[in-house]
Amino acid sequence: MTAKILASAHDGAVDVVFEKVSKRFPDGTLGVDNVDLTCDAGRITVFVGPSGCGKTTSLRMINRMIEPTDGRILIGDNDAAGLNESELRRGIGYVIQNAGLFPHRNILDNIATVPMLLGVRRNAARLEAAELLERVGLDPSLGRKYPYQLSGGQQQRVGVARALAANPPVLLMDEPFSAVDPVVRLDLQNELLRLQRDIGKTIIFVTHDMDEAIRLADHIVVFQKGGTIAQADTPEKLLTQPVNAFVRDFTGDSGVKWLSLMGTAGLSISREFLSTAHSGSTHTDRWRLAVDEANRAAGWLRPGQPHGTELIPCRRTFVIGADPMRSVLDSALLSPAGYAVAVDADGVVLGLTDISALEPSISAHRERVNV
Ligand SMILES: Nc1ncnc2c1ncn2[C@@H]1O[C@H](COP(=O)(O)OP(=O)(O)O)[C@@H](O)[C@H]1O
Ligand SMILES: [Mg+2]
Structure with missing residues (x-):
């Protein structure tokens, strides 16, 4: 053509x-x-x-x-x-x-x-x-x-x-x-x-x-x-x-x-500290992420805070499999709870992870620079 x-x-x-x-x-x-x-x-x-x-x-x-x-x-x-x-x-x-x-x-x-x-x-x-x-x-x-x-x-x-x-x-x-x-x-x-x-x-x-x-x-x-x-x-x-x-x-x-070079596919995430209006997590002694009816991040609940009260905004999520490991670090650092929020391409919350998820990437980097 x-x-x-x-x-x-x-x-x-x-x-x-x-x-x-x-x-x-x-x-x-x-x-x-x-x-x-x-x-x-x-x-x-x-x-x-x-x-x-x-x-x-x-x-x-x-x-x-x-x-x-x-x-x-x-x-x-x-x-x-x-x-x-x-x-x-x-x-x-x-x-x-x-x-x-x-x-x-x-x-x-x-x-x-x-x-x-x-x-x-x-x-x-x-x-x-x-x-x-x-x-x-x-x-x-x-x-x-x-x-x-x-x-x-x-x-x-x-x-x-x-x-x-x-x-x-x-x-x-x-x-x-x-x-x-x-x-x-x-x-x-x-x-x-x-x-x-x-x-x-x-x-x-x-x-x-x-x-x-x-x-x-x-x-x-x-x-x-x-x-x-x-x-x-x-x-x-x-x-x-x-x-x-x-x-x-x-x-x-x-x-x-x-960390920008490392992918997030296959990262293990947990649904334990998610909270919906109906089926809240039982861990009221921990920070939890409230999700709305469409399963999108609504905001954070402090330990002991009931669902339906004012939430602390969730500032950063990462698209698991698409965003790099660097985004996991950002998401965790910007979260009052210290958890990174994993979502799919449509913003649906899939689960949470903490910065221990970065450990394999950090080890891999250490091996590279020490050769
Ligand atoms: N038309 C021009 N006449 C004279 N010097 C130019 C002209 N265009 C660019 N330069 C100079 O060439 C150098 C490289 O410019 P450029 O390729 O635009 O740099 P970069 O895109 O890396 O910022 C610079 O010193 C710039 O001032
Ligand atoms: Mg230029």
Whole structure:
């Protein structure tokens, strides 16, 4: 359907390779300095690093919004410099902060923009756009609305849908979730990981947030001042074997960050200290979590406090199997009872666990750093 780069893709995804790539801007600034790098087909590569170290410049050279001054970039088997510029740009999805939607087009038409440029008929493009809305976790009825009528998180999802509309093999994302609040951000990250399991694109994602990098990346590229690469590695290796003090400082509290890599599937949880209006727990000497008729967390009951009296809000739950172990720590620390609250994807409370659940992850980390 799309550009020639798609035709060269065997299974819909291609490697993106930087060969000694540099960018010197007309004012003399060296934005990117001699970068060698492979972003693997079908994987999420995250560019991370402090501001001004060449992440955006590197990303924009892939779709030639910025032209390299040295070296070359290969997209699959093709030298990007040899491809038609506008064809290349349409063949690569691009998502930016605040989504960058067209304000005067409704959501369906925003998503249908590139397919229509590529010759897909309006009705067909709109039908596909509605399907894409569902794929990014939005109700297709939002399609008739305008960007200003959507929340920041919803707009960002539309931005992802729009970037995927032409089924590009490569998706570039420049700090796409940086402007949304932390809870919505976690949702968007989970959604991207879920989506990627289906679509298997070559995703190159820029962030300055190490936690976000660790959550999303198959491969992390740490950039440093001067536009060079300090270290390119798996999240695990970066946390356990930083090559120098800069990387060690930038990765920060790597022990806690390690918990972002550990999953929560199969974590043992207990329903013992749950309390409903009808069948309350018998442990009135302990903190209990009150759940409503829909089995959602209503709030905490102090020891001895009867059901139906004022509750202490439950500030943080974790989606078992989807959220990382780090969320268990947050949930437990933010709970007056010291219990983390496990819910399913719909927010239904499944049970409670305490921070002893973190012990296996902590032991695993200790083994890694002591090798
Ligand atoms: N158009 C430009 N002209 C001159 N210098 C630029 C231009 N764009 C970016 N730079 C400089 O190049 C360096 C890398 O910028 P950028 O890639 O945007 O960094 P990052 O995305 O990591 O914050 C910075 O020093 C920045 O000031
Ligand atoms: Mg940038």
